[in-house]
Structure formats: structure tokens, C-alpha cells
Amino acid sequence: MTRSDVIVIGAGVIGLSAAIAAQARGLTVVVVEREEPAAGASAGNAGAFAFTDILPLASPGILKKAPKWLLDPLGPLSVPPAYALQIAPWMFRFWRACQPSRVAQSTAAQTRLMDLSKAELEPFLAQTDTLSMLRKDGNLQVYESDAEFRASLPGWEVRRNHGIEFRHVKAEEMAALQPGLAARFILGTFTPGWYSIADPKLYTLALAQHFRSRGGVIETAEISALRAISGGVEAVATNGKVRQAGKAVLAAGAFSHRVARTLGERIPLETERGYNTTLPADAFDLRTQITFGGHGFVVSKLSTGIRVGGAVELGGLALPANFRRSEAMLQKARAFLTGLKPEGGVQWMGFRPSLPDSLPAIGRARATPDVIYAFGHGHLGLTQSAGTARLVADLLTGQDPAIDIAPFSPQRF
Numbered sequence: 009m010t011r012s013d014v015i016v017i018g019a020g021v022i023g024l025s026a027a028i029a030a031q032a033r034g035l036t037v038v039v040v041e042r043e044e045p046a047a048g049a050s051a052g053n054a055g056a057f058a059f060t061d062i063l064p065l066a067s068p069g070i071l072k073k074a075p076k077w078l079l080d081p082l083g084p085l086s087v088p089p090a091y092a093l094q095i096a097p098w099m100f101r102f103w104r105a106c107q108p109s110r111v112a113q114s115t116a117a118q119t120r121l122m123d124l125s126k127a128e129l130e131p132f133l134a135q136t137d138t139l140s141m142l143r144k145d146g147n148l149q150v151y152e153s154d155a156e157f158r159a160s161l162p163g164w165e166v167r168r169n170h171g172i173e174f175r176h177v178k179a180e181e182m183a184a185l186q187p188g189l190a191a192r193f194i195l196g197t198f199t200p201g202w203y204s205i206a207d208p209k210l211y212t213l214a215l216a217q218h219f220r221s222r223g224g225v226i227e228t229a230e231i232s233a234l235r236a237i238s239g240g241v242e243a244v245a246t247n248g249k250v251r252q253a254g255k256a257v258l259a260a261g262a263f264s265h266r267v268a269r270t271l272g273e274r275i276p277l278e279t280e281r282g283y284n285t286t287l288p289a290d291a292f293d294l295r296t297q298i299t300f301g302g303h304g305f306v307v308s309k310l311s312t313g314i315r316v317g318g319a320v321e322l323g324g325l326a327l328p329a330n331f332r333r334s335e336a337m338l339q340k341a342r343a344f345l346t347g348l349k350p351e352g353g354v355q356w357m358g359f360r361p362s363l364p365d366s367l368p369a370i371g372r373a374r375a376t377p378d379v380i381y382a383f384g385h386g387h388l389g390l391t392q393s394a395g396t397a398r399l400v401a402d403l404l405t406g407q408d409p410a411i412d413i414a415p416f417s418p419q420r421f
């Protein structure tokens with residue numbers, strides 16, 4: 009049996025970034041992916057490096073908005089009745105994470121991971137020949153009323169305290185930043201430090217190509233179990249094939265907890281399902297990403313089209329997709345962006361891998377230090393991919409992690 013230094017489970021943006029970072033430290037790496045690279049959430053996301061998004065979703069603000077949102081079955085937040093019982097323990101933990109003292113801790117931890125991820129990003133893109141895919145078009149968050157704008161101010165104050173650059177803009181400047189925005193949006197906040205990638209699927213595929221070009225191997229298999237063995241780890245596939253390595257990195261997105269459970273660990277990973285429609289590139293002359301915060305969706309400009317999407321559906325991994333959610337957001341986008349052409353779109357649903365406190369799990373398994381977890385990045389997996397890769401490589405090579413990873417401990421629940 010050939011044995012690599014490292015097996016990475018999952019060829020999404022997290023697994024591939026970690027694999028490349030490990031490879032760059034001189035380790036031999038095999039990635040095992042059950043479908044193909046970029047088969048999961050990393051393909052269809054909004055493509056944003058949302059470095060300014062340091063406030064956890066689990067916060068008092070969401071608790072205020074949630075009751076209204078939940079009343080609309082196609083609104084920004086939904087819990088399908090068929091999944092309500094299963095998700096209840098996760099929601100309870102989410103609610104506990106909304107306590108102000110915990111929010112402050114999560115924000116501080118998130119900020120450190122964001123700063124690391126931002127610092128690592130451009131060197132990583134240069135290393136993987138993907139720098140030309142980076143865009144620095146910013147994000148415009150828009151508000152429909154003075155009350156909505158004022159409700160956002162405490163969050164902006166927290167961001168200011170963490171050194172994040174932004175400016176509040178009135179109708180005239182908004183129209184200059186983004187012509188065609190409906191007049192119902194009277195105020196906005198522009199964050200120039202919000203970057204994006206030309207297309208998240210093409211980016212993830214480019215990472216796979218780079219990894220292979222440096223001798224990396226991507227094998228197709230579904231890993232059903234991990235086992236600690238003398239001097240390393242064994243990964244068992246559903247077809248019975250066993251692979252051995254010195255270390256394993258579990259980066260299987262929203263499915264990671266299933267594999268972690270085979271090591272005896274129960275991690276409260278759930279999925280926040282998200283939806284979108286990607287329209288042809290000429291559907292609208294988009295100048296910046298636009299966040300319609302009160303409606304829970306964004307409109308993003310990709311090299312491959314205009315993507316309209318977002319929403320959170322706490323519906324687990326098995327229920328069929330409800331693409332009426334994609335349609336509902338597209339209908340709103342039509343009303344909000346004058347001249348948007350809604351024809352010719354492709355709908356998509358993806359599984360955000362989410363932990364209740366809105367922070368990822370980055371750290372060693374309880375059962376063995378040779379398994380490293382890297383999952384649960386929720387809404388921010390692309391954003392935090394380069395920082396996570398750096399931390400995983402530090403752990404694989406026995407170095408002190410670049411930042412304190414205690415807040416991301418997989419055992420914190």
C-alpha cells in the first residue's frame with residue numbers, strides 16, 4: 009500500500025487550499041473526493057472575499073429579524089417543517105451563541121481569522137497562478153428606510169473598532185456607484201475592502217489543476233471512516249479500499265461530521281442551505297456586489313454571469329431543493345435593479361457547512377492528533393480559505409499556528 013504524508017478528504021475550496029499549502033511545505037498529499045473537485049458549496053457561492061463580515065450570524069440582531077423572516081415561507085430564513093425537530097438542538101446552541109459576551113468573543117476570533125485570510129490571500133493566489141481572477145470592486149449594502157440604516161449602525165461601529173474601512177453613502181453617491189438601483193433604497197454603506205473572485209467554481213478547479221501540476225493526486229472515492237493507526241491514520245472508503253497516511257485533513261464541507269463521528273466525535277455541524285440563479289453576463293451592468301440585507305440576498309458580478317442569491321434554509325442534507333426560493337430572490341432583484349434581464353438563468357442550491365456559533369472548526373480531532381479538522385465555515389468558506397490553509401499547514405508540520413486557534417476548537421461545544 010502506498011502511503012502519503014497527508015490525505016485530504018474533500019476537494020472543495022477548503023480541502024484544495026489546505027492540500028496546496030501542505031504541498032508547498034514539502035509534504036506528499038492525496039486528495040480524496042467522492043464526486044469531482046468543486047462538487048459542493050465551493051462551486052456556486054457568491055464569490056465574495058467578505059473580509060469585512062466579522063460579525064457572527066449568531067447575534068442579537070438576527071434574533072430580532074428572525075420572527076418576521078420566518079413568517080414568509082420563501083423569505084430570507086426558513087425551517088422546513090419536515091426538518092424542524094432535527095434542527096432544534098442546533099438552533100438552541102445558536103440561540104445561546106447570541107449572548108452579547110459570546111458575540112464579542114466570536115467577533116474577535118473571526119476578525120483574527122479574517123485578517124490572516126486577507127494577508128494570506130494574494131500570496132496564495134500568486135502561488136497558484138490565479139491572481140488574475142481577483143477583483144476589488146467592493147460591496148454596497150443598501151437600506152430602504154432610515155430605521156433600517158440606524159439599526160445597522162452598531163454593527164458598523166464594531167467594524168470601525170476592528171479597523172474596517174467603510175463609508176455611508178446617500179442616494180446620489182449610490183446612483184454613481186451603481187446606476188439602476190431602485191429609488192426605494194435611500195441609503196447605503198460601501199466597503200471597498202470587500203473583494204471577489206471572477207468565478208468560484210473556475211477558481212476551485214484552477215486550484216485542483218495547480219495541485220495536480222505539482223504532483224498532487226486527486227482520487228475519486230467516498231470516505232466512510234477514519235481510524236487512528238500506529239504512526240498515522242487510515243481512511244476507509246465505501247468501496248472497502250483503505251488508504252494510509254501520516255496525517256489526514258477532514259474538509260468534507262457539510263458532510264464532515266459524518267466522518268468525524270467514526271472517530272467517536274459528535275460535532276453539531278448542520279447546513280444552512282442557500283439558493284441562487286446565475287443569469288447571463290449581460291443581464292445587468294453590475295459595478296459592485298450589492299447586499300440587500302433586509303431581504304437576505306446579494307447580487308454578484310462573476311466572469312460567467314450575474315448571480316442573484318443567498319437565503320438560509322435550515323433543511324438538512326436530504327430534503328429536495330425548493331427552487332421557488334431562487335425564483336423569489338430573482339423576482340425581488342428585478343424590482344430592485346431597473347433593467348435587470350431575468351431570462352436564461354441557471355438555478356442552484358448549496359450546503360453551507362455551519363456550526364452554531366458561526367465560527368469554523370479548525371483543530372485536531374480528540375481521538376488522534378493526526379487528524380485535523382477544517383470545516384464549518386458557513387457563509388465564509390471562500391473568504392477564509394487561504395487563512396485556513398495556512399493554519400492547517402502549520403498544524404501538519406508541527407508549527408505554532410499563525411493565530412490562536414482555541415476559539416475554533418472542534419471540541420468547544
Ligand SMILES: Cc1cc2nc3c(=O)[nH]c(=O)nc-3n(C[C@H](O)[C@H](O)[C@H](O)COP(=O)(O)OP(=O)(O)OC[C@H]3O[C@@H](n4cnc5c(N)ncnc54)[C@H](O)[C@@H]3O)c2cc1C
Pocket residue numbers: 017018019020021022023040041042043044045046047048049050051052053054055056057058229230231232259260261262263264267280281282283284317318357358359360361382383384385386387388389390391392
Ligand atoms: C448561496 C451561497 C452563497 C455563498 N457565498 C459565499 C461567498 O460569497 N463567500 C464565501 O466566502 N462563502 C460563501 N458561501 C459559503 C461557501 O460556499 C462555503 O463555506 C465553502 O464553499 C465551503 O467549502 P468546503 O470546501 O468546506 O466545502 P465544499 O465546497 O462543500 O466541499 C466539500 C467536498 O467534500 C466532498 N465530500 C463530502 N463528503 C465526502 C466524503 N465522505 N468523502 C470524500 N469526499 C467527500 C464533497 O463532494 C465536496 O466536494 C456561500 C454558500 C452558499 C450556499
